Amino acid sequence: MPANRHFTLVRRPQGMPVPEDFCLVEAPTPALGEGQFLLRNHYASLDPAIRGWMDDVPSYLPPIRLGDPVRATTIGRIAESRHPDFPVGAWASGLNAIEDYSLCVGGGFTTLVDADAVPSVTNYLSSVGAIGLTAYFALLDVGKPKAGETVLVTGAAGAVGSLVGQIARMQGCRTVGIAGGPAKCERLIRDYGYDAAIDYRGKSYDELVAAIREAAPNGVDVHFENVGGDILDAALLSLNHKGRVVLCGLISEYNDAPHGARNLWQLIVQSATIEGFLVKDYIPRFAEAIGPLAQWVRDGRLRMDEHVDKGIENALPAFLRLFEGSNDGKMILQIAD
C-alpha cells in the first residue's frame, strides 16, 4: 500500500485561510474492519461550504477537528473492501476528505456511481453530484419557478448558479445572472443560456439596484442567492409579491464579518420568503433527480464547466480560487490519475 497523504487542518483560519492553517501529513492506512472499504480518491470536490466546517461553530455538520484531514466529497475507485455492496474496482463517491485513501462505510452520501452513465466520472462531483442535486432541488422544490416568471441568480457563473440558470430556462423562465467580470458575464449568456447578465464588479449598490431593475423589468419572482451582502440587498428591492428567495450560500460573508441584510423589510412589503437550503435534507430523494440530471448532461442540455487543478499539494490554492473567483466552473482537485 503506497503512502496515504492527508491535507490536514492544524489551525482554525481567521478570515481567509492561509498555508499555516494546514499541513500535508503522511500516515499509514488503517486495516479494514468488517463492513468497511478503502476508496482510492481520484477527485475531491472543493466547495465554499468547506470553509464553514473549518470554524468551531455549531452547524449542520460538526466542525473539522484540528489534526483531521479537510472534509470534502470525493470520488474514486474501491481499492480494498470488506463490504459486500462495495466491490473492489467499482467507482464510489461519498463525504470523505482530501486524502489519497479514505476509509468508508456505506450509507449517508456514500454511494456507488455508474461511471458509464455520464461523459466524465467527475460529473458526479458536479452536475450529477451534490452541486447538481442542490441546483435541482433548491430551484424546483424551494424556488418553485413557474413558466413566464423571472429567476435572478447570484454567483451565476459558479457551479450551482450555472446549473440553476439552465434548469430555470427549461421551466420557461426569464433568467438573469449576476457574476464578477466581463468574461464570466459572457459565459452566462453564451454557455448557460442566461437571458441577461449583470457584472457586479465596479458597481455601487445603487448601480446594482438599477442594473437589476433594468434586467428584470417585471420584477423578480425567484431569487437564487449564493453570495449575500450588497448583492442580496439589491436583489431584495426587485422582489415581486410572494417572491421566493432561495438561500443556498453566502460566499461573500464566509471569511469576513457579515455585512448584514438590510432590506428585510422588503419581505414584509412583498409577503415574500427567504428559505435556507441544505442538500442533505434531500438524501432520500436523490434518485429522482439523478436520472433527469444525467439525461440532460448526456443530451447536452445541461452544461457544467469543471475547473480541475492537479495534485493534493495544490489543495489550498485550488480551494482559495472559490473566494477569489478565479475558477472557471466547478472547482475539482485531482488527487490521482
Place this chain on the structure above:
Amino acid sequence: MPANRHFTLVRRPQGMPVPEDFCLVEAPTPALGEGQFLLRNHYASLDPAIRGWMDDVPSYLPPIRLGDPVRATTIGRIAESRHPDFPVGAWASGLNAIEDYSLCVGGGFTTLVDADAVPSVTNYLSSVGAIGLTAYFALLDVGKPKAGETVLVTGAAGAVGSLVGQIARMQGCRTVGIAGGPAKCERLIRDYGYDAAIDYRGKSYDELVAAIREAAPNGVDVHFENVGGDILDAALLSLNHKGRVVLCGLISEYNDAPHGARNLWQLIVQSATIEGFLVKDYIPRFAEAIGPLAQWVRDGRLRMDEHVDKGIENALPAFLRLFEGSNDGKMILQIAD
C-alpha cells in the same frame, strides 16, 4: 357641520418624526358623492407601519402625499351617507386618516362593525381589528406552531406580540417573550401567560443569545419578529431545524439605518424560513378569524391592553410612544368622545 381637523404631513421625516413634519389643518368637508359616506372618527389606530408610509419609497401602499393627512385605521360612526350599505349612525372602520371626519367608500378594509359583539368598540382597532388579525394569521398561517413547540416573540408586550403569545399558548406551545424593561416583562408573565420573559435592555448581544438559549432550552421552532436588529440575529442562533421566522415588523429599523441581519447563514444550516407577513393579503379571510377572536375576548381568554391618548392635537407624541416604548398596550388616539 363642525370644522374638520386633519393631522397633515407637510415634510418627510428624517429619522424620528419631529413636530415640524406635521401641521394640524382645518378644512371644510367636501360634499358627498354617490356611494360615499362620511365617518365621524372616534378613534385612530397608531401603528409602527405608519412610519413607513411617511417615506417616499415604493411599498405595498403609496407613500402619504405631502399635504395629505396621516393615514391610519380609524373607527367611528357614520355621520352622513349616500351608500346604501353604510347607514347613518352605524359604526364603521376603515383605512382612513387622522382627522375628525373621513370621506369613505366601501370595499377594502372598510367595513361595518358590530359594537355590541365586543366589550369596547376600540377592540376593533386592537384584538378584533388589524392587530388581532395580524397575530392570528401571521402566527397560525405562517408560523404554523404545533403543540409542544417553542414560540419566541419579540416586541412581546406590544399590541401584536401580546396576542401572539396568548394564541400560541392556546396551541399548546411554550412561549418566550422579549420586551424592554422589568415592568413589561412582568406583564408578559402575569397578563399574557408567557412561560418566560427576557428583558433585552442592558443586555449585550452575547447576553441576549445566552438568555434566549436558557429560556428556550429545546430551541425555537417559531420566531415571531416585530423588532429586528440584534434581537433578530440573537434569535436566529436558537432556531431549530425547519424553524419558521414570521417577519411581522422591524420597528428597530424604521427610523435609523438598518443594522442588517448578520446571521442569515443560520437559515441554511437549519433549513429554516423567514416569511414576511402583510395582513392585507388576508382580507378575503378576515371573517374566519373575527369570530374566534371576538369569542376569546368575550371569554376573557384573550387579553389586550389598550393605551388611549386623547385629542388629535396629541397625535405626534402619542405616535412616538411606539418608538420610545412608553405605551402600555395597543396605542390608540381618541379623536372624539
